[in-house]
Amino acid sequence: MAVRTFLYGSLSILAILTLFPLLWVTSIAFMRSPEQSAGTPPLWPRHPTLHNIVNIIQREMLGHYFLNSLIVAVATTVLSTFVAGLAGYALAQVRFRGRRIISWIVLFAVLIPSQALVLPLFEMFREVHLINHYAALILPAAANPVSIVLIQAYMRGIPAEILDAARMDGAGEWQTFFYVVVPMMAPMLAALAVLTFVVSWNDFMWPMIAMQKASMQTLPVALASIDREHYQEIGLMAAGATVTILPMMAIFVASQRYYLRSVVAGSLAD
Amino acid sequence: MASLELSHVYKVIGGRQTVLHDINLIAHHGELISVVGPSGCGKSTLLRSIAGLEEITSGDIFIGGRRVNDLQPQQRRIAMVFQNHALYPHMTVYQNLAFGLRARRVARSVVETRVRRTAVRLGLEALLGRYPRELSGGQRQRTALGRAMLRDPEVFLLDEPLSSLDVPLRSEMRRELMALHKSLGMTMVYVTHDQSEALSLGERVVVLSAGKVQQVDTPQEIYGNPLNRFVAAFVGWPPMNFLSSEILGTSAMDLQNVEYGVRPERLMLQQHAADDLSVSGRIECIESLGGVWQIEIIHNGARLIARVPPDAALRQDEELRLWFGRADLYAFHKTTGARVKVQR
Numbered sequence: 153m154a155v156r157t158f159l160y161g162s163l164s165i166l167a168i169l170t171l172f173p174l175l176w177v178t179s180i181a182f183m184r185s186p187e188q189s190a191g192t193p194p195l196w197p198r199h200p201t202l203h204n205i206v207n208i209i210q211r212e213m214l215g216h217y218f219l220n221s222l223i224v225a226v227a228t229t230v231l232s233t234f235v236a237g238l239a240g241y242a243l244a245q246v247r248f249r250g251r252r253i254i255s256w257i258v259l260f261a262v263l264i265p266s267q268a269l270v271l272p273l274f275e276m277f278r279e280v281h282l283i284n285h286y287a288a289l290i291l292p293a294a295a296n297p298v299s300i301v302l303i304q305a306y307m308r309g310i311p312a313e314i315l316d317a318a319r320m321d322g323a324g325e326w327q328t329f330f331y332v333v334v335p336m337m338a339p340m341l342a343a344l345a346v347l348t349f350v351v352s353w354n355d356f357m358w359p360m361i362a363m364q365k366a367s368m369q370t371l372p373v374a375l376a377s378i379d380r381e382h383y384q385e386i387g388l389m390a391a392g393a394t395v396t397i398l399p400m401m402a403i404f405v406a407s408q409r410y411y412l413r414s415v416v417a418g419s420l421a422d
Numbered sequence: 423m424a425s426l427e428l429s430h431v432y433k434v435i436g437g438r439q440t441v442l443h444d445i446n447l448i449a450h451h452g453e454l455i456s457v458v459g460p461s462g463c464g465k466s467t468l469l470r471s472i473a474g475l476e477e478i479t480s481g482d483i484f485i486g487g488r489r490v491n492d493l494q495p496q497q498r499r500i501a502m503v504f505q506n507h508a509l510y511p512h513m514t515v516y517q518n519l520a521f522g523l524r525a526r527r528v529a530r531s532v533v534e535t536r537v538r539r540t541a542v543r544l545g546l547e548a549l550l551g552r553y554p555r556e557l558s559g560g561q562r563q564r565t566a567l568g569r570a571m572l573r574d575p576e577v578f579l580l581d582e583p584l585s586s587l588d589v590p591l592r593s594e595m596r597r598e599l600m601a602l603h604k605s606l607g608m609t610m611v612y613v614t615h616d617q618s619e620a621l622s623l624g625e626r627v628v629v630l631s632a633g634k635v636q637q638v639d640t641p642q643e644i645y646g647n648p649l650n651r652f653v654a655a656f657v658g659w660p661p662m663n664f665l666s667s668e669i670l671g672t673s674a675m676d677l678q679n680v681e682y683g684v685r686p687e688r689l690m691l692q693q694h695a696a697d698d699l700s701v702s703g704r705i706e707c708i709e710s711l712g713g714v715w716q717i718e719i720i721h722n723g724a725r726l727i728a729r730v731p732p733d734a735a736l737r738q739d740e741e742l743r744l745w746f747g748r749a750d751l752y753a754f755h756k757t758t759g760a761r762v763k764v765q766r
């Protein structure tokens with residue numbers, strides 16, 4: 153009982169610490185200017201208003217940047233999950249020449265910090281004239297070594313006989329991949345997709361460098377430049393932050409339900 | 423239905439390790455062949471080579487007279503049941519059964535009738551909507567069998583399909599397999615490490631050791647007429663007793679470099695014929711197995727096991743003489759292990 157109390161107590165404190173800034177920012181987004189600029193803003197708006205939200209969407213074209221971010225994040229997620237699924241499966245279960253070497257190279261790539269890649273990536277994309285294109289943000293993220301390594305490890309745990317059975321059943325490579333392999337690694341793919349989406353959505357450094365035209369900027373980068381122009385309008389900034397974190401919230405709520413269901417399904421089976 | 427023929431099949435891994443060594447084997451139309459050997463003897467590799475899941479280094483494999491060396495597994499008209507069933511975990515029994523037909527783009531209505539017919543035949547019709555994790559071991563086994571049957575195979579390969587089941591279920595499934603074989607009339611190759619299973623199922627038995635075929639024959643011949651010491655020791659439980667000619671004493675034939683063998687169930691408490699041979703030793707242990715007793719005697723450091731009818735007169739640590747007929751004595755060359763014919 154004491155353990156339970158301690159557990160729930162500490163989890164509650166953690167939840168409050170995490171949620172408080174988020175809720176405060178959201179609350180500030182609905183405040184009028186005098187309230188916000190009076191030193192420390194209050195916790196709750198006395199006269200709620202949509203003024204800031206409307207302002208940031210209309211005046212600062214936030215919807216445009218939102219769309220940029222959405223295109224990049226969705227494309228990155230789809231492409232990277234697909235590539236990681238194929239590569240992880242092949243490296244774990246398909247026998248081919250050079251498999252070990254490639255596995256090692258991928259594993260080594262995990263160790264390279266993304267900051268170290270900025271300069272060579274920039275040179276490469278300038279060479280092929282893809283700076284200021286969506287491709288500049290999507291292509292480098294398409295082959296994510298962390299995702300590949302995780303899928304590879306997960307696929308090793310799946311008995312090879314199931315894949316042999318699919319071959320005996322006359323399924324081709326793609327049929328085996330889509331109808332047998334993908335469903336078996338679905339939980340892992342879903343988790344990776346959520347993770348990839350969040351990382352892509354929040355990415356700042358590379359998008360700032362690769363997207364030099366203002367109209368191509370993603371939400372975090374655009375938000376940062378709005379911040380520099382209107383550093384006194386806290387309400388405007390809060391509105392921008394609220395709009396930025398909204399999709400994250402939606403995705404987490406949606407995927408959490410998915411995780412919960414898979415956990416329950418597992419326990420019911422036994 | 424088709425015959426299966428292996429001719430001089432070799433499988434070498436990494437240019438050094440020979441896993442299969444000159445395998446020659448013919449399974450006739452509708453025959454059930456069991457392949458038995460200790461783990462690591464190459465029996466699973468043999469099966470996977472026939473299936474086309476492993477490439478062979480040299481030699482030829484024929485199914486129904488057609489050379490299949492260069493054919494993909496799905497083109498060989500074979501089906502395989504795996505040791506761990508290898509059912510698709512995310513598919514229902516119905517989907518598991520239908521997958522192969524769907525993969526080959528068979529019309530939906532045909533798939534439906536064929537899956538249902540097979541399900542009825544195997545008693546799975548009530549379970550079609552269940553997932554593999556919701557099935558018992560026997561039901562999973564039947565699903566795996568059904569999936570293999572729906573491939574319309576000419577040759578049916580089974581890789582230790584019963585080893586994951588508990589003992590009572592195993593003998594039940596064994597009977598079902600035999601009935602299935604009889605009704606389908608299909609050529610079957612059954613791989614197992616369990617010699618009693620191999621003898622009871624196979625119309626002919628292949629004994630494999632270290633990648634080499636030791637003997638191919640009917641179960642009776644394998645048991646009664648082993649070609650070498652390995653087959654003699656591997657087949658039969660408890661295993662055959664081996665004795666040097668010195669232990670056999672004066673009654674031994676004057677053969678050099680020979681080791682003798684006699685099966686535990688052939689040792690008797692009384693002499694039956696005038697020319698019966700005998701060994702004697704101290705009773706080390708008496709184990710009652712109900713209708714039969716298992717006795718271990720020690721003679722000059724050598725341990726012999728005998729299966730005899732219960733006898734209340736037997737006492738531990740007492741001397742016991744065990745008799746056996748000359749016909750039950752096997753002789754093997756000490757270095758090569760080959761069977762030596764003895765004039766009896």
